């Protein structure tokens with residue numbers, strides 16, 4: 002029986018979602034014929050009008066009639082009996098598209114590649130001309146021999162184009178025309194990966210099996226871009242709902258991590274912004290739910306309630322069975338702490354103090370006890386040393402290592418700090434209040450006594466969790482195979498969190514995967530934003546060492562980010578209004594536009610400026626998911642989210658880094674450095690929320706981060 006398959010191209014650019022229901026029905030009827038007819042019958046069927054387009058490049062490409070308006074384009078290998086549906090378009094564009102495409106089997110991956118061969122052929126002479134003044138040995142791939150390129154699956158036509166590439170900007174212009182796997186190889190080479198490293202990255206995650214040079218096998222061997230359809234029922238199901246690519250077409254690295262049958266313990270997935278860590282976490286949950294025993298439950302944690310509801314909706318699209326979904330909780334770690342404490346206090350909910358109330362208490366203690374340190378210093382000492390290591394008495398504090406703290410304390414000084422710590426905790430207890438982190442610590446202690454609540458815990462946005470939160474996560478699940486699955490990115494660490502997971506009983510050594518392909522933002526946005534972190538060594542997620550963005554790339558293309566320098570705030574806000582209006586006039590949904598500011602008061606001004614100019618805009622924090630209007634919020638509040646357009650405003654000297662958020666070097670040089678990196682990461686996080694358009698503005702002197710990155 003013939004194998005039906007749907008190509009990723011079929012769903013691209015939202016074309017499929019815009020097809021009228023009747024066209025979808027007709028696609029199903031046509032596909033039924035592909036399923037049931039012999040090839041002779043297909044060719045003879047007048048309704049289907051199955052034929053090769055004249056002028057096609059690939060002899061395996063055919064078109065067929067969907068109805069009087071639409072035609073389908075299908076890849077039908079000569080040998081074998083698979084049919085890969087590539088596009089459904091209006092009559093003329095369908096022929097035009099079909100004639101431009103070529104199809105082949107990648108020598109390295111054994112996967113089917115379909116690419117715009119017409120575009121590649123037309124672009125190559127132009128690139129050759131532009132590259133002529135640059136000597137071949139100075140071009141981007143000069144160090145890689147033709148033989149090595151062939152080993153990595155680069156075919157002759159791509160080789161000719163690759164040899165013209167002078168720099169990564171030129172590679173970006175080629176990307177839309179390249180066969181996908183070959184494109185990935187060239188991007189790795191541009192990022193200075195060795196042939197062996199690329200071989201590992203590109204081949205190791207793929208299904209094993211001999212690479213055969215026949216399209217039929219290749220179609221069945223390309224889960225990244227081809228959805229094999231088991232039958233007409235499944236086809237009907239796929240065609241009847243809006244399509245989200247992330248549900249079906251995982252990158253081999255994503256698939257391997259998400260659907261590995263079992264890990265002997267905890268597992269960690271890292272990667273730059275937009276590399277699909279959350280997507281992997283959601284697929285892992287689908288996998289875990291399918292194996293769950295009747296009395297077991299799964300927990301997914303993330304950083305904010307907004308992200309938790311987005312995750313819940315996402316998993317709802319992946320797991321249809323409500324009975325399975327019922328066995329999943331999606332919350333923040335702090336919510337878990339509150340639940341545990343409420344349960345332990347027979348239903349009485351805990352009361353909290355926020356960061357500024359906590360600081361007020363330290364300030365009061367500094368004055369009362371006449372201490373020689375600032376309130377900020379004591380709050381950090383409590384958070385990063387005492388709470389982090391769960392130090393319960395002076396003896397332990399005396400001998401504790403103070404990793405990451407740059408201001409030494411002698412024995413007498415430690416005794417005085419401890420006096421303040423004791424007063425602080427005693428007064429909090431007497432007032433019946435806690436900080437969120439204290440609550441996590443207490444909840445962990447309770448569960449350490451009572452036992453875990455979940456069979457599996459999946460942690461998203463793991464980079465900002467404090468050791469007390471990790472202790473709670475550790476206590477929520479027993480140390481067993483597949484206990485914790487952790488997703489995070491140290492480049493997005495915007496709160497001061499440093500942990501050694503091993504000392505907290507979470508061991509991911511030898512069990513981790515880094516994702517490198519960005520699915521969210523255009524290459525232009527990544528190329529612009531990555532230098533914001535350049536030169537900074539970012540501490541790895543788990544246990545020492547550093548992480549880099551090597552090989553971080555995107556296959557998406559778009560305009561370069563733009564900047565605006567204003568002399569005064571009014572001018573900056575006027576320019577923002579103009580930019581947002583341009584986006585809306587170009588047809589972009591206002592709710593897919595975000596404005597990000599370092600401070601809440603700047604965000605409020607932006608809301609006023611936009612609404613004053615007649616543009617629907619609202620605060621991100623309070624906006625309901627379905628509400629209209631441009632979203633405006635602080636850079637912190639954009640964490641984990643994404644928008645088609647992002648305007649980062651107020652990126653001024655003095656705002657980024659914000660002086661008050663950075664411990665003075667003379668107070669604590671190590672803390673000073675950590676705070677500065679967090680501020681850098683904050684700007685990076687805000688910029689990498691953008692999918693298509695990024696705009697950055699400032700008033701007066703720009704942020705030194707922009708200047709250091711060569712942007713302003």
Ligand SMILES: Nc1ncnc2c1ncn2[C@@H]1O[C@H](COP(=O)(O)OP(=O)(O)OP(=O)(O)O)[C@@H](O)[C@H]1O
Nearest residue numbers: 246247250251252274275276277278279280520641
């Ligand atoms: N395999 C895929 N195919 C298509 N789209 C994908 C794929 N993987 C991820 N995406 C999309 O890329 C975007 C970013 O994914 P996701 O939020 O999972 O990344 P992330 O690494 O968690 O990002 P961040 O760390 O910046 O929050 C989302 O729109 C997601 O749907």
